[in-house]
Amino acid sequence: MIAWYDTNIILIQSTFVGLLMALSLQVPIRFGVFSFAGIGCYGIGAYVAAIMTIRYEWPAAAAIGAGMLIAGVVGYLLALTVRRLGGLYLGMATIAFDLIVGVLAVNGGDLTGGPSGLFGALADVTTLHLVLISAVVIGLLAYSERGAIGRRVEAVREDPELAASMGIDVRRHRQAAFVISALLGACAGGLNVLLRTTIAPTDIGFSLVVLALTMIIVGGSRSWAGALIGAMIFTWLPGFLEFSGQWQKVIYGVIVALAAIWVPGGLLGMMTDAYRSWQRSRRDAGSGDGDRTPLGSRAEGTPA
Amino acid sequence: MHFGGVKAVDGLSIDLTEGSIFGVLGPNGSGKSTLLAALTRFVDLTAGSLHLDGEEYHRIPAATFARRGVARTFQTVRLLPGLTVEENVRLGADRIRGRGIRERGKGDDDVAEAIGRTGLRGLERHRPGELSYGAQRRVEIARAIVAKPRLLLLDEPTAGMNQSERQEISALLRELREEGLTQVLVEHDVQMMVDTCDHLFAMNFGKLIADGVPASVVREPAVREAYLGKRWSEHV
Numbered sequence: 001m002i003a004w005y006d007t008n009i010i011l012i013q014s015t016f017v018g019l020l021m022a023l024s025l026q027v028p029i030r031f032g033v034f035s036f037a038g039i040g041c042y043g044i045g046a047y048v049a050a051i052m053t054i055r056y057e058w059p060a061a062a063a064i065g066a067g068m069l070i071a072g073v074v075g076y077l078l079a080l081t082v083r084r085l086g087g088l089y090l091g092m093a094t095i096a097f098d099l100i101v102g103v104l105a106v107n108g109g110d111l112t113g114g115p116s117g118l119f120g121a122l123a124d125v126t127t128l129h130l131v132l133i134s135a136v137v138i139g140l141l142a143y144s145e146r147g148a149i150g151r152r153v154e155a156v157r158e159d160p161e162l163a164a165s166m167g168i169d170v171r172r173h174r175q176a177a178f179v180i181s182a183l184l185g186a187c188a189g190g191l192n193v194l195l196r197t198t199i200a201p202t203d204i205g206f207s208l209v210v211l212a213l214t215m216i217i218v219g220g221s222r223s224w225a226g227a228l229i230g231a232m233i234f235t236w237l238p239g240f241l242e243f244s245g246q247w248q249k250v251i252y253g254v255i256v257a258l259a260a261i262w263v264p265g266g267l268l269g270m271m272t273d274a275y276r277s278w279q280r281s282r283r284d285a286g287s288g289d290g291d292r293t294p295l296g297s298r299a300e301g302t303p304a
Numbered sequence: 305m306h307f308g309g310v311k312a313v314d315g316l317s318i319d320l321t322e323g324s325i326f327g328v329l330g331p332n333g334s335g336k337s338t339l340l341a342a343l344t345r346f347v348d349l350t351a352g353s354l355h356l357d358g359e360e361y362h363r364i365p366a367a368t369f370a371r372r373g374v375a376r377t378f379q380t381v382r383l384l385p386g387l388t389v390e391e392n393v394r395l396g397a398d399r400i401r402g403r404g405i406r407e408r409g410k411g412d413d414d415v416a417e418a419i420g421r422t423g424l425r426g427l428e429r430h431r432p433g434e435l436s437y438g439a440q441r442r443v444e445i446a447r448a449i450v451a452k453p454r455l456l457l458l459d460e461p462t463a464g465m466n467q468s469e470r471q472e473i474s475a476l477l478r479e480l481r482e483e484g485l486t487q488v489l490v491e492h493d494v495q496m497m498v499d500t501c502d503h504l505f506a507m508n509f510g511k512l513i514a515d516g517v518p519a520s521v522v523r524e525p526a527v528r529e530a531y532l533g534k535r536w537s538e539h540v
Contacts, residue, residue, distance in 0.1 A: 148398045154384050155395060162382045165344065166395055166447075167371035222386075276431075283429065 009127065011235055013195055016130040018231035020137065020188035021208065022215040024181045026227045027141070029216065031177035032157030034091045036209050037078055038185035040098035041071035043204035045186025046193040047105060047112055050121040053194065060123035064190035068183050075182025079175040098209060105201040117200030125194040133187065141224040214252075218259040220268025229267050316512050317352075318505060320455070325477060325487045327501035327518065329494065331530055335510035336490045337379050340457050343488065344376050345369045356455075373454035377444040377461055379490075383432040389443050390428040393418055396447035418450035421476060437464035445473065449480065456480070457488045462496065474500045494522055494531075506530065 005012065024038025048067035052058040058066070082093050105112045112118065144150065155163035156173045163170050193199045215234050220226020237255075241248045263270050316339065320326055328336045341347045343354065345366040354362040361369055375396065383392050396418070397411045419425055422442040432440050445461055458477075462470040474496050477487060481502075491497050497504060497518055504521040506514040508530040514521045521527060 148394075151384075151387065151391060151395045151398060154386060158384050158386070159382055161346065162378070162384075164366040165346070165370055165376050165378075166398070167367050169365075169367050279429075280434070 011239065013127055013130055015231050015235045016127075016134045017188050017192045017195070018211070018215060018235050019134055019228055020184055020191070022212045022219070022227040022231050023137065023141065023224060024185035024188060025209075025212045026216050026221055026224070027184065028177040028181045029221050030145075030157060031153055031173055032160065033174050033177045034087055035082075035094040035178060035181060036091060036213075037075060037094040037097050037178065038181040039204070039208045039212060040094070040101040041075055041182040041185035042189035042192075042208060043098070043101040043105060044071040044074060044182075044189065046189030046199045046204060047108075047118070048186070049190035050118045050193045050199045051111065053121040053123050054118055060125050060129075060194050063123065063194070064187060067190040068186040071182040071186030072179050075178045076175060078182075079178035083171065083174070095206070095209065098204075098206065102201050102204055105204065113200075115201060117198060117203070119198045121193050121197050121199070123194040125191060130191060130195075133191070137184065137187075138224050138228075145223055214256050216266070217256060218263075218266055220266025220272075222265065222272075223268055226266045226268035316507075316510075318512075318515075320486055320488065322486050323481060323484045324502040325481050325489055325500055327497040327504045328488060328490045328507060329497055329504055329521070329527070330507035333509075334507040334530070336507060337459055338510075339507070340376065340459050340488065340490060344374060344457060373451075374457070375448040375451060375453035375455070376457040377441075377448050377459055379459040379463075381432075381437065381440045381444060383440055383443055383447075385432055388429050388431055389424055389435070390415060390419065392432065392443050393424075393446045393450050396450040414450050414452070418446040421449070421479075422446040423472065438466070438469050441465060442473070445476075449485075453485065455486050455488070457490075459490045460492065461489070462491065462493065470496055498522060 021038070021042055024042065025036060028035040028038070045064065045067035048070055049060075049063040052063035052066050053060070078094070078097060082090055085093055105117070106115050108114065144153065152163070152168050152173065155166060155168055156170050160170045163173075189204070211234065215230025216227060217230070218233060219228065219230025237252075238248065241251055244251055259266065265273065316335075318326075328339060330336050338347065342349055345354075345361070345364065349362050352362075353360055356372065356374075361372075384395070387395070394411070394415050397414050419428060422445050424439065424442055424446060427435065427439065432443065435443070441461060441464060445458070448456055448458070462473050465473065470493060477489065477500055481487065489497070489501060501518050504515060504518040505512060506521050506524065506527045508526075513526040513530060514524040
């Protein structure tokens, strides 16, 4: 077991970083906000943590916290800036934000290390820290998927006008989605740079948007569990596909395309659907003479 | 309310007194739904004002207004497909501000009561897609009444229901009136409007063409003409 851990430590750590990064895109999608700004905030978190560690020798928690704070403020300001945008236009605007962060990193001079980036961000971040942070994040997100908060988020995503008629402040929920996404992205970026000790503009490019989206599409976009499934698959899959050599990217593309076409809810959505239909069949089999009112029975007899 | 060059509702002035059911009658396109949308702040007024308890509210957001105790149903069913019937109804109960852990038990009672009153008992764990259209309509009504609103606006709540279901919904609305709930009801079923409402407003082309006691409003020549056309209204 220890030998397996030592051999695969990079992949294990990458799985948790990938999970946090995927969640930074999944959270806004759950709120019905088509934003990729979490990846730009990943870059902000990574660079701020690296700068604070290398230049000012801040401890890891403070360096990552500073990155999250700055990214959170940037996320909030971005939410205000793009408040009137939705759908594809919002997606494009937030991708532009990600690209701007990359451009700033390239042209940041000594502060960001320019095109070659920063080296030597040494800190005492371990796998245990990653596991604990991921567990806290998962706990909070799992809580937000249940009860009154879960229902409100569902309403804001599915039908903003209906949500407003229920007294839900849709604008504030959208802003919250941006800020949470920024915090998660920055946390992932900060952790990753302190684990790897280096950061360069090429590490925060458009390919991260594709990777995080791929994790969500294949894993499932409606719950943290989908992001976890996606992060596990796409962190470990390259190792299993090594035999395919140059065909690896083609196989990747085929998997994503198949998932998008045949399993639009992701693997998690497929499992949820299967569970619900099993529940329905059990309920139908057991519903002989329940305490239904006459209206209820009639409704049951004429399914839509 | 104007949409570009189209006047959807024009020159309308209505007073809603507490604890009564007001009906809004009119053919398709007469401005009934636009009136409800304006009353709930979903569309802005081009001119005029809205008052609740003497306080102007035509500038506050729809969500803020809803939190003041105003609930509505929509012309087309709008339920959340991923939630069960009970969760959809519970969404309506969530609006109650300041309901903390101590009052959650009361929230459960309210949800159970709303489900029972709308005849949905036994269907709590179903999802909207598994229900008939009439049952989906009742889930909307349950969601609207669960938070015990002060003002309830219903846009064609019995569309898709059969006669006995309509009568049961009519009885429920009258029961809610006895409990002091003010309601605005938009419907095409003239008989139901006469049986249910205390006061009727008849509209056509965005204007008020008659208002008063239901039985007399439906006999007004202008109302008959709006519904049946001039030629036919002279023969009935």
